[in-house]
Amino acid sequence: MFMRYFARFYSAMAGPRPVVLSGPSGAGKSTLLRKLLKEYSGVFGFSVSHTTRNPRPGEENGKDYHYVTREAMHAAIDKGDFIENAEFSGNLYGTSKAAVQDVKDRNLICILDIDMQGVRNIKSTDLNPIYISIQPPSLDVLENRLRNRKTESEESLQKRLLAAKMDMEFSKEAGVFDVIIVNDNLEDAYGQLRDALLEEINQVKKVNMSS
Template sequence: MYVRYFSRLLSAMAGPRPVVLSGPSGAGKSTLLKKLMKEYDGVFGFSVSHTTRNPRPGEENGRDYHYVTRDVMQAGIDNGDFIESAVFSGNMYGTSKAAVQDVQAKNLICILDIEMQGVRNIKRTDLNPIYISIQPPSMAVLEKRLRDRKTESEENLMKRLHAAKAAIEFSKEPGQFDVLIVNDNLEDAYGQLKNALLEEINKVKKVNTSS
């Protein structure tokens, strides 16, 4: 019930369409997002997700994720504070209502970086985002990228690769994504991402210039 109520609330807000960005860990979503937000400063707002996993080196609480305990996260889900939540590699992830509202209230394009389960949950609302999937050129390239990070145990790496295979298959299902970008060459992938979002970018810039 809360999802239906909240999705109606979002639809009533005259903000730009949100963007759901999904794809396997190691596909390059974070790099593409950083480039996008640097070039279009004051156009995008990042919906900061909650997670029960530990921060990686260089990550900051409140900027990359809201790092919380399992008990706190579960209590928020039970209380209806989240639009979507999912369990991935043994950790919980979720997007809170407040995170999206904070971004939309500033007339910014809200970016939701979420996993496959989260995409399925968003599909059940009428949030009406632009769905974009970022893919690696191959599983072999993805495995090399993940190994080069040196942040995962072998067990976690295998879990991520298994999840990546499922996510890639999911992205190929008709109607799941509006845009599918294979990140083989970073500049080419970034060009495709910008092109997919140009209409919304121009709307936000026009409103912000006239206000």
């Protein structure tokens, strides 16, 4: 019954094919996303996730995340408001149906920035996105990037490194991702990302120009 509901929900969600962007924290997803959204402001839309963690300096509610209480998040999950949800470092994260629909309603390609648990969850739905993994050149490079941020405690950093190691292995599983991009050089990585999405980009631009 659950999967039949998802089938009905997604068949009603006409519009551009979404993009699932995944990879460990520090791999460069956010930087690549900002470049993509800047170059194609009328093509892509970012699905704003929900989280129970506190905002970091400079983050805005409703723009970076929807910051909610743990109680509110659990209530929404129980109501079936989320496509996927996961817990990391004691905080809940999730992608709501409303966030994806909001982007698709504007005839934009919805970008979902989610972790490997979320990828597994979406694989069991009819969303049919393009799956792209952004990976660091190595675990050592990733650790240096995370330490240079100076936003993590040592305990939190070690948890992220452990999750990153698992994520790097997950990205190698056959059939999980359509495209795997190793972000060793930002411009090269961005070029690969843009090329992977060019067909969808051109379709959306064509529709928007004719409307």
